[in-house]
Amino acid sequence: MDKNNRIAILGGGPAGLSLAMYLEKKGYANYVIYEKSGRVGGKCCSPVYNGAAIELGAVMGAPSYYAVKDVEEYCGFTHDGPSMKREFKRKDGTVYDPFDGNDPKNVPHMKRIRKQLARMALLLETKYKGYDVNGHRGVAFGRYEGDAATPSRPHIEGENPNLKDLSLPFKEFCKLNKVPLIQEMWIGPFTPFGYGYFDEIPAAYVLKYLDMQTLLNFTKVNLWTWKEGTESIWRRLNEKLMHPAALNSLVTSIERKDGKVFLTVNGREEVFDILVITSPLDQLGSFMKLREEEQEHFSKILTVAYDTFAVDIEKGDYPEHSYYILENMTPTRRGHLQVYYKRDESRIDLPIVTYSIRSHLGKRTLSYKRGKAMVLADLALAKNKASKVLEEHSWYYFPHVDSSTYASGWYDEVEAMQGKENTFYAGEVMSFGDMDEVSEYSRELVERFF
Numbered sequence: 001m002d003k004n005n006r007i008a009i010l011g012g013g014p015a016g017l018s019l020a021m022y023l024e025k026k027g028y029a030n031y032v033i034y035e036k037s038g039r040v041g042g043k044c045c046s047p048v049y050n051g052a053a054i055e056l057g058a059v060m061g062a063p064s065y066y067a068v069k070d071v072e073e074y075c076g077f078t079h080d081g082p083s084m085k086r087e088f089k090r091k092d093g094t095v096y097d098p099f100d101g102n103d104p105k106n107v108p109h110m111k112r113i114r115k116q117l118a119r120m121a122l123l124l125e126t127k128y129k130g131y132d133v134n135g136h137r138g139v140a141f142g143r144y145e146g147d148a149a150t151p152s153r154p155h156i157e158g159e160n161p162n163l164k165d166l167s168l169p170f171k172e173f174c175k176l177n178k179v180p181l182i183q184e185m186w187i188g189p190f191t192p193f194g195y196g197y198f199d200e201i202p203a204a205y206v207l208k209y210l211d212m213q214t215l216l217n218f219t220k221v222n223l224w225t226w227k228e229g230t231e232s233i234w235r236r237l238n239e240k241l242m243h244p245a246a247l248n249s250l251v252t253s254i255e256r257k258d259g260k261v262f263l264t265v266n267g268r269e270e271v272f273d274i275l276v277i278t279s280p281l282d283q284l285g286s287f288m289k290l291r292e293e294e295q296e297h298f299s300k301i302l303t304v305a306y307d308t309f310a311v312d313i314e315k316g317d318y319p320e321h322s323y324y325i326l327e328n329m330t331p332t333r334r335g336h337l338q339v340y341y342k343r344d345e346s347r348i349d350l351p352i353v354t355y356s357i358r359s360h361l362g363k364r365t366l367s368y369k370r371g372k373a374m375v376l377a378d379l380a381l382a383k384n385k386a387s388k389v390l391e392e393h394s395w396y397y398f399p400h401v402d403s404s405t406y407a408s409g410w411y412d413e414v415e416a417m418q419g420k421e422n423t424f425y426a427g428e429v430m431s432f433g434d435m436d437e438v439s440e441y442s443r444e445l446v447e448r449f450f
């Protein structure tokens with residue numbers, strides 16, 4: 001591709017900003033990032049309370065976040081945030097350890113889990129070889145194609161018909177492979193972080209995000225946080241870029257004609273050679289004329305109704321740690337409090353953030369008002385009563401496709417549209433809804449097409 005091409009990037013979240021970084025690294029300097037809001041970072045959202053950043057959106061990373069590591073190295077900073085301590089509570093507030101191998105009542109169950117975990121690790125290395133490359137190209141047809149999940153990320157590709165199993169909901173995938181108990185290990189970092197329930201979400205999403213090494217890092221709480229919050233990763237990258245994002249940019253129309261892309265931004269027309277979209281693909285139709293195939297594919301994207309509340313806690317009720325309530329992580333308990341996060345173990349003056357899901361495929365989505373009331377009641381039941389809601393967010397969350405759409409080859413069809421009419425797609429739905437997967441996808445997109 002011509003290095004002088006003028007490139008428009010839609011969205012100043014992790015996907016758009018990392019895309020700009022990788023473009024610069026490859027010698028492309030003629031780009032503009034359009035961000036509709038007044039700040040960069042998207043779902044990495046870290047407001048300051050009592051002099052410290054809290055997390056309303058993305059919280060943590062792991063040592064396998066290689067693309068985030070690229071950003072850190074590019075800008076010269078590191079993950080310097082408070083370490084995390086997590087415990088489990090029953091919904092009545094009793095603290096317990098579901099994985100306590102010393103409790104005689106737990107021993108047989110833990111033995112079975114360990115055995116199934118070892119089996120799963122072996123299956124992933126052998127039967128499902130290639131499962132963990134970034135993105136979903138070829139999976140539905142039994143192929144893998146992409147960069148390996150190792151620090152040097154070599155390109156790998158090959159045939160593996162077993163990969164077709166990854167389109168099954170994770171629960172079915174585990175049953176098929178006779179490892180049903182391992183869901184107990186995977187659920188903590190998955191469902192309460194807004195990624196849905198194992199009886200609905202294709203295994204590909206679960207395992208590409210929580211590949212074996214990332215899962216083990218979560219289990220051992222070997223995780224990264226950032227003192228100024230995850231938003232600061234992207235703020236710093238934005239400051240370092242040759243062309244920081246154009247904030248408060250409202251794109252009201254996009255037209256593609258005569259080999260060019262015409263954007264109307266804040267009422268002014270801008271002309272580009274290339275367009276990269278990292279903003280929600282299922283919302284494009286409201287300001288962009290889509291081809292029929294685009295319309296058809298993007299209309300199949302699903303999201304999760306996911307809420308976070310930052311709350312002050314009543315005097316004397318402040319939680320000791322962050323808590324996971326496993327009993328609330330089932331579809332029948334949707335709307336209930338799943339996790340609440342104490343950002344810094346050494347502080348008792350920072351808001352606590354709650355995480356809850358209100359939707360499930362094929363079931364009625366609970367109203368926002370009802371969900372909020374349930375979360376506040378659950379906090380009180382867990383003996384950490386909220387005195388005030390300081391911030392609240394209902395997110396556009398975890399764009400994905402369902403099992404049958406995945407199996408029918410949705411990803412290969414969308415990948416085949418990359419580059420048509422000078423348009424490329426990146427961001428969450430193309431890989432997975434976490435900061436590293438989207439940045440990794442942006443890296444590969446630049447490698448593949450630019």
Ligand SMILES: Cc1cc2nc3c(=O)[nH]c(=O)nc-3n(C[C@H](O)[C@H](O)[C@H](O)COP(=O)(O)OP(=O)(O)OC[C@H]3O[C@@H](n4cnc5c(N)ncnc54)[C@H](O)[C@@H]3O)c2cc1C
Pocket residue numbers: 010011012013014015016034035036037039040041042043044056057058059060061193194249250251278279280308395426427428432433434435436438
């Ligand atoms: C509560 C919560 C917890 C999370 N926890 C973690 C975690 O612990 N670890 C992790 O890795 N990830 C986590 N995530 C997910 C992570 O934040 C996202 O996956 C990541 O930010 C996705 O990056 P993105 O750039 O694709 O999209 P976004 O972050 O959504 O950014 C998209 C950007 O595009 C802008 N935009 C949208 N439409 C337009 C338009 N028409 N024109 C211009 N701009 C537009 C938006 O304003 C936004 O800034 C969490 C998210 C939330 C909400």
